[in-house]
Amino acid sequence: MTSRFILDPQIATALTPPANWYTDPAMLELEKQKVFSSTWQYAASLDLLKLAGNYAAVDVNGIPIVLTRGQDGTLRAFHNVCRHRAGVVARGCGNRKSLQCQYHGWVYGLDGKLRTAPEFDGVENFNKDDFGLIPIRVDTWGLFVFVNLDNSAPPLLEVLGDIPKETSDLNFDELRKVERRDYIINSNWKIYIDNYLEGYHIPIAHPGLFKEVDYDKYRVDTFRYYSSQYAPIRPIRSEDSAGRIFTEIKGDEQAHYYWLFPNFMLNTYPGNVQINIIVPLSHDKTLTIFEWYFADPGTPAAWNNLQDGIAFSDNVQKEDIQICEDVQRNMQSGVYYQGRYSVKRENGVHHFHSLINEFLEK
Ligand code: FES
Ligand SMILES: [Fe+2]
Incomplete structure (x- = not known):
């Protein structure tokens, strides 16, 4: 069975996972149950949910969820599933005092309580209190709203470890989302994550x-539920400044790439932040969502830097897409079974595979 692959905890002697980790549709079903349903999943930008009355209907790995900011200021999350006959209670986003099911009009408070069920006189043993929306754990960090379907999972802040402290120089209040790009990749989601977690291919x-x-x-450091890649920006040399993107480098500037198990990335560069959310669509198809956040995009110089930065990432992404799609085809070729890890360069990949195995064993 796919999940029974035992990973050697010592990277120096470990074999990489078998090809069927990436090619078997049953593996993705297991991952949905054991990994995606018990980890913090990015759900929305906090800017959609700043004001009392804000709501946003979102899809998190195929699960319909509605986020609300109640009149009491509390952020909540619910399954976007009406308790009558499973209609949706919210579409899109906006600001309202209540949510009305789009099917027969049951009305729920932003706190999830069922308020009215039209034409339900005469229904016996029906107590509105028993028919509230089903709540989901929700928490925020910085500009990001996360949800977790598992009530026993550790809190978001615990899982994030030192990331908030290490990124405390980011002023989230000044960062604005300026662009989102979606890329669909014909590969398993783990092939994309594997690629992300090492600098070996650069x-x-x-x-x-x-x-x-x-x-x-370039260095990869692993922690309990995340890893961080430290990529110092190379100082400008006179002969290469024309071909460089980061042309105004001060002494200690660097790119820092954080990956939070299993599928959220926060990439910090001088002057901007980018997040990537990796969503499996099927065992061999993956949606990657890129969002760029820039501080003060209002000046012409900053706008040019921003456009250069987006074009640069887009180019890197296209290079990665080709690699991932090649690897997926080759995993399916029948001639590849397992490989080996570079101890120096692929510790982040081995760490990811260890976490997958740990969650599958739970
Ligand atoms: S399904 Fe929601 S009111 Fe009927
Ligand atoms: Fe890459």
């Missing part, structure tokens, strides 16, 4: 990025 697969980072100092 010299060959990303020649443009290779010019920007100091590869010798």
Whole structure:
């Protein structure tokens, strides 16, 4: 059975997971039950939910969820499933005092309580208190709203570890979302994450990025539920400044890439932040959502930097997409079974695979 692969905890002797980890539709079903349903999943930008009365209907890995900010200021999340006959109680986003099911009009408070069920006189043993929306755990960090379907999972802040402290110089109040791009990739979601979690492929697969980072100092550090990649920006040399994106580098500037198990990434660069959310659509199809946040995008110079930064990431992403799609086809070729890890460069990938195994065993 797919999930029975035992990963050697020592990377130096470990074999990488078998190809069927990436090619078997049953593996994704297991991951949905055991990984995606018990980890913090990105649900929305907090800016949709700042004001009392705000609501947002979102899809989190195929699960319809509605987020609300009550009149009492409390942020809540519910399954977007009416307790009558499973209609949706909210579409899109906006500001309202209550939510009305789009099917027969049951009305729920922003606190999830059922308020009115029209034409229900004469229905016996029916107590409105028993028919509230089903709540889901919700929490926020920075600009981001997360939900967790597992009531016994550790709190978001615990899972984030030192990330909030290490990114405390980001002024979230000044950051604005300026662009979102969706990319659909014909590969398993883990192939994309594997690729993200190492810098080993940068010299060959990303020649443009290779010019920007100091590869010798590139480092991946792993923690309980996340890892961080430290990528110092290489100082400008006179001969390459024309071909560089980050042209105004001060001494200690660096890119820091955080990955939160299993599928959320926060990439911090000088002057901007980007998040990636990796959503499995099927065992061999994955949606990756990129959102860019910039501080003070109002000046012409900052706007140019922003556009350069987006075009640069878009280019790197296209290089990664090709790699991931090649690897997926080759995983399906029948000639590949397992490989080995670079101890120096692929510790983040081994850490990810260990977490997947840990959650599948639960
Ligand atoms: S399904 Fe919601 S009111 Fe009928
Ligand atoms: Fe890459």
